[in-house]
Amino acid sequence: MDTKELLKKVRKIEIKTRRLSDHIFGGEYHSTFKGRGMTFSEVRQYQFGDDVRNIDWNVTARYNEPYIKVFEEERELTMMLMVDVSGSELFGTDQQLKKDVVTEIGATLAFSATQNNDKIGLILFSDQIELYIPPKKGRSHVLRIIRELIEFQPKSTLTNVSEALKFLSNVMKKKAIVFMLSDFISEDYEQNLKIAAKKHDITGIRVYDKHEESIPNLGVVQMQDQETGDLQLINTSSKTVRQNYSKYYIEKVNFYKDTFAKSGAGAINCRTDESYVKKLLGYFKRR
Secondary structure, three states, X not given: OOHHHHHHHHHXXXXXXXXXXXXXXXXXXXXXXXXXXXXXXXXXXXXXOOOHHHEXXXXXXXXXXXXXXXXXXXXXXXXXXXXXXXXXHHOOOOOOOHHHHHHHHHHHXXXXXXXXXXXXXEEEEOOOEEEXXXXXXXXXHHHHHHHHHHHOOOXXXXXOHHHHHHHHHHHOOOOOEEEEEEOOOOOOOHHHHHHHHHHOEEEEEEEEOHHHOOOXXXXXXXXXXXXXXXXXXXXXXXXXXXXXXXXXXXXXXXXXXXXXXXXXXXXXXXXXXXXXXXXHHHHHHHO
C-alpha cells in the first residue's frame, strides 16, 4: 500500500469512527470508565441544598459567610488497545476481513478516549509482541495507531494470547482500561488473564466470521491454515469431520467466555456482519 492510498484509508476510518465517538460513544465511555477518584477543584459560596459536610471552615471564618469545597472527578485514564495481528485475522467472507472490523473498533475506542483527554497505547501481538506504542494523548498519536492497525506486517502468523497478557502485566505498572481484540482461537491463557485482570479493567472483544463456526458440505477440498500455512485435503462431506470441527470451535469459544467471566473481565462477541456499534453500546450500558 503506497503512502497516498494509506493516508486515504486512514482519513476514511477517522471520519467514520470519529463521528461515532463524538456522537455516540463519548458520553457512554465517560460514564462507564470512571476516574481515579475525586480531587479538589475550588471553593464557592454556600447555596441552599449544598452538603454542609463540604463547608470549608477556614475560608468561611475569613469571609464571615459560608463557603464550600467543590470536588471534581480526576478523569485522566490510560487505555491500552491489545490487537491480535496473527494470520487468522485475515479471514473474512462478508465483504470485510476480521482485521478491518478490529481496526474500526480500535479507532472508535481510541477517539472516545481522546475525547475524554485520556492516554492511548497499543500492543500488537501474534505469538510474540510485534509492536508496542506507549500511551500518549492527541489526535496525531491516534492517527499513528490507526496507520499501524491498517498496514502493520507481523513477523509471525501464530497466536499466543497468554504471552500478550504477560507483557501487559510487565509493561503497565498503573491501572489501565484494556480492550483486547482477537478471535481468541488460543489456549491456556487463564492464569495470565487472572493476574492482569486484578490490576487492570480488561474487556475482551471477540471478532469472528459466521463461516468460521462450521464447515459446509463441499466434498473434498484443499484448505489452508491461516496461522501455520499448512495445506490439507479435507473431506467436508464427512459428517464426523464437520462435527469434530464444530466441537473444536465451540470449545474455544466457551473457553473464552468462561475464562473472562471467572477472571472478572468483560467480554463482547462481535460477528463481522453485525453492527459493532450496537455491541459496544449495549456493553457500555450494561456496565
